[in-house]
Amino acid sequence: MGTKEFFPYPNVSLEAKRSSxxxxxxxxxxxxxxxxxxxxxxxxxxxxxxxxxxRSQLLAHRHNAVKEAIETMKHELRNDExxxxxxxxxxxxxxxxxxxxxxxxxxxxxNKPLRDCKIVCVNSQT
Numbered sequence: 388m389g390t391k392e393f394f395p396y397p398n399v400s401l402e403a404k405r406s407s408x409x410x411x412x413x414x415x416x417x418x419x420x421x422x423x424x425x426x427x428x429x430x431x432x433x434x435x436x437x438x439x440x441x442r443s444q445l446l447a448h449r450h451n452a453v454k455e456a457i458e459t460m461k462h463e464l465r466n467d468e469x470x471x472x473x474x475x476x477x478x479x480x481x482x483x484x485x486x487x488x489x490x491x492x493x494x495x496x497x498n499k500p501l502r503d504c505k506i507v508c509v510n511s512q513t
Contacts, residue, residue: 401467408460411453418450480504 425442428434434442484500491497 401464401471404460404464404467408457408464411457411460415450415453415457418446418453422446422450 422443425434425439425446429436429439481504484504487500488497
């Protein structure tokens with residue numbers, strides 16, 4: 388049994404986070420465009436200085452919030468990807484250890500693959 392049997396479907400959480408990250412990045416680009424338009428409106432006299440300052444502060448706040456959300460999402464995504472990769476890599480190791488474990492009765496031969504794989508077994512009979 389391979390890792391495909393354990394993970395037959397893509398990780399929905401990862402896909403949702405990737406989609407959210409792309410959405411946040413698009414929003415950041417849009418905020419940059421709005422900031423450029425803001426300057427144009429002031430120069431053309433559409434906005435007064437007061438309106439310009441108010442809109443500028445609002446855009447700066449939203450810009451910072453979106454940048455922070457992007458960094459948080461990237462961090463979460465990296466952690467989730469690392470966790471998934473660790474699981475995907477661990478399953479074949481555990482399967483191999485279990486196969487070797489069943490093939491021998493020698494305790495030393497059973498323990499070596501467990502140590503190599505960094506698996507700790509707890510004996511529930513003691």
